[in-house]
Amino acid sequence: MIDEILPPWVASAEKFGDVPEETLFPEERPLIARAVDRRRREFVTGRHCARLALARIGVTPVPIPRGERGAPVWPAGTVGSITHCSGYRAAAVASADVARAVGIDAEPHEPLPDEVLSTIASPQEIAALRAMGDADGEVCWDRILFSAKESVYKVWFPLTGRWLDFTGAIVDIEPSGTFRARLLEADPAIATNTLPGRWVVSDGHIATSIALPRP
Numbered sequence: 001m002i003d004e005i006l007p008p009w010v011a012s013a014e015k016f017g018d019v020p021e022e023t024l025f026p027e028e029r030p031l032i033a034r035a036v037d038r039r040r041r042e043f044v045t046g047r048h049c050a051r052l053a054l055a056r057i058g059v060t061p062v063p064i065p066r067g068e069r070g071a072p073v074w075p076a077g078t079v080g081s082i083t084h085c086s087g088y089r090a091a092a093v094a095s096a097d098v099a100r101a102v103g104i105d106a107e108p109h110e111p112l113p114d115e116v117l118s119t120i121a122s123p124q125e126i127a128a129l130r131a132m133g134d135a136d137g138e139v140c141w142d143r144i145l146f147s148a149k150e151s152v153y154k155v156w157f158p159l160t161g162r163w164l165d166f167t168g169a170i171v172d173i174e175p176s177g178t179f180r181a182r183l184l185e186a187d188p189a190i191a192t193n194t195l196p197g198r199w200v201v202s203d204g205h206i207a208t209s210i211a212l213p214r215p
């Protein structure tokens with residue numbers, strides 16, 4: 001699923017089940033020492049996917065520590081992103097020679113709880129979601145919006161080192177499988193105010209991605 005929405009210069013790996021905890025590096029084990037079972041499984045398989053994806057760009061398996069505010073610390077010369085949700089885990093990576101940042105996010109293909117939508121979407125975005133729902137009621141457009149914003153953050157944070165609220169970008173979703181995120185906050189590290197992304201719905205899951213090429 002994730003590969004469908006990534007450019008050829010980004011490598012990815014995904015799993016619909018979990019791998020054993022022994023696949024972790026000893027250095028990574030303390031990161032989940034006190035975690036509940038669900039969190040342990042998603043972390044372990046997320047790291048496994050990350051190493052599979054890195055292998056596809058020629059990087060030998062290494063520990064992937066947790067950095068500032070939870071962002072993975074990728075091996076030197078690479079950028080990437082990890083996501084997991086119930087029944088799905090994925091990672092996407094690229095050489096820093098060709099990519100500035102990659103952000104991916106996966107969600108269950110289910111409507112967002114009402115109280116969540118009003119906190120993550122502007123009135124303008126909610127109106128657009130209504131219109132899309134009228135045109136195609138099979139797709140959970142609100143969940144795509146949420147996922148797209150999380151992909152925005154996964155690109156934004158590694159580049160800027162700063163928090164970005166859900167109100168910090170306006171996302172325009174195209175029914176054809178793309179979206180554009182207009183950043184309402186500027187940062188020299190991003191050097192653009194529009195992030196182009198893609199989305200896909202498959203087998204009960206939604207995935208979104210943003211891949212920023214190096215100019």
Ligand SMILES: CC(C)(COP(=O)(O)OP(=O)(O)OC[C@H]1O[C@@H](n2cnc3c(N)ncnc32)[C@H](O)[C@@H]1OP(=O)(O)O)[C@@H](O)C(=O)NCCC(=O)NCCS
Pocket residue numbers: 042043046068069070071072081082083084085104105106149150151152153154155157158164165166167168169
């Ligand atoms: C960080 C965040 C985006 C993660 O999304 P999520 O749907 O909760 O969870 P996902 O499974 O998709 O992603 C989790 C992975 O994201 C990565 N991640 C966590 N914090 C991160 C950060 N600051 N920057 C980049 N990646 C991060 C990690 O790899 C994590 O998995 P791991 O802990 O097993 O390594 C989310 O929890 C969050 O804080 N969102 C608020 C900020 C935001 O989205 N703003 C919208 C801007 S328009």
